[in-house]
Amino acid sequence: MFAMQIDKTIDARGMACPGPLMNLIGAIRQGQVGQVFEVLSSDEGSKTDIPAWVAKAKHELVEVVQDHGYTHFVVRKAR
Amino acid sequence: MKEQEKPLSLVLFSGTDDKLTAASVLAVGAAVMGRPVNIFLQYYALDAFRNGRLHDDHKLSPEATVDQAPAVKAQGGQHWSELLRQAKDVGAVDIRACALSMDMFHLEREDLDRLVDGIEGVAAFMASASEGQVVFI
Numbered sequence: 001m002f003a004m005q006i007d008k009t010i011d012a013r014g015m016a017c018p019g020p021l022m023n024l025i026g027a028i029r030q031g032q033v034g035q036v037f038e039v040l041s042s043d044e045g046s047k048t049d050i051p052a053w054v055a056k057a058k059h060e061l062v063e064v065v066q067d068h069g070y071t072h073f074v075v076r077k078a079r
Numbered sequence: 080m081k082e083q084e085k086p087l088s089l090v091l092f093s094g095t096d097d098k099l100t101a102a103s104v105l106a107v108g109a110a111v112m113g114r115p116v117n118i119f120l121q122y123y124a125l126d127a128f129r130n131g132r133l134h135d136d137h138k139l140s141p142e143a144t145v146d147q148a149p150a151v152k153a154q155g156g157q158h159w160s161e162l163l164r165q166a167k168d169v170g171a172v173d174i175r176a177c178a179l180s181m182d183m184f185h186l187e188r189e190d191l192d193r194l195v196d197g198i199e200g201v202a203a204f205m206a207s208a209s210e211g212q213v214v215f216i
Contacts, residue, residue, distance in 0.1 A: 016156035018107050022165050025111060029169075049108075056112050 004062070006074070007035040013070050017045030021053055028059065028077050035077050036062065042070040050075070085211035086115040088204070093216060094123030096137040096159065097151050102216045103162035110170025117207045118163075120195065121177040124216075126184065128176070128192050133160040163194055173207065175199040 008027055012020035020041035027037050039050065047064075050073045054061045062074040087109040089102050102118075109116045120128055127137050139148055157165075166172045176191060176198045188198060205213075 014155075016154065018104065018111070018162075019157065021111065022107070022169070025169055053111055 004036055004074070006038045007031065009038045009040070011040045012046075013040050013042045015041070015043060017043045018049060019043065020046045021049045024050060024073070024075065025053065025057075028057075028075070031077050033077055033079060037075045037077070039073040039075070040067075040070050041073065046073070047071055084114060086117055086208060087211055088117040088119070088208035088213045090119045090121060090204075090213060090215045091124035092121050093140060094125075094127040094137055095140045097139045097143060098216050099124065099127060099137065099159040100154075100156070100162070103159040103166070104156075105214070106172060107162050107166040107169075110166040110172050113170070114211070115171040116166065116173070117204065118172065118174040119177055119199075119201075119204045120174065121180045122183075125176055125180045125186070125191075128174075128195050129186070129190055130192055133192055133194075134158065160192075160194060167194070175204060177201065177204075 008031065010023045010027055012023050020039055020043050024037060024039045031037065051061055054075055059078045060076040062076055063072070065072040087105065089106060091099065091102050106116045106118060127133070139151055143151055163172070163174070174195050176195050178198050178200045181198055
């Protein structure tokens with residue numbers, strides 16, 4: 001589905017807000033600059049929270065794709 | 080000071096699980112967005128932070144109706160104490176017990192869970208709040 005290489009996938013489907021965002025933050029903190037993270041979330045809050053946090057934390061939101069019942073977010077750790 | 084960097088200061092008065100959860104969600108949100116968070120524990124909220132009592136059933140607030148209560152109790156999110164732990168992990172979150180409430184309940188520092196950073200008076204809390212909002216829950 002994605003041309004780019006995903007370094008880590010976080011399947012947070014079924015988790016309540018703000019669980020998926022917190023899992024992404026934890027993974028990015030432990031990762032290396034340039035690594036690409038994919039989050040799968042069925043939480044509606046993630047649709048607003050993940051883009052807001054990624055912008056604030058100055059990472060890069062590469063892609064947001066709506067799938068059946070959940071959303072894929074692809075984020076590159078930029079710093 | 081940019082709006083986003085102003086501290087968010089939460090006065091927790093109610094000690095019921097629903098209000099503690101709602102407040103903890105606000106704390107996590109502010110912390111991840113880079114805002115310092117000050118939490119001041121008074122009255123019944125302070126009681127919920129006693130050692131070994133975090134996970135007790137702290138009941139729901141009176142406004143929860145008979146129809147709503149089961150949905151609130153069944154919510155699949157994390158416990159409020161875990162949300163606060165995460166907030167402290169990702170951001171600058173300072174949790175203080177109100178000195179007056181400590182006296183009222185005859186509590187000492189060691190009676191409180193380690194989530195609590197210390198005891199302070201209301202003037203010190205207001206000094207930390209500085210230009211940010213103060214929210215009473």
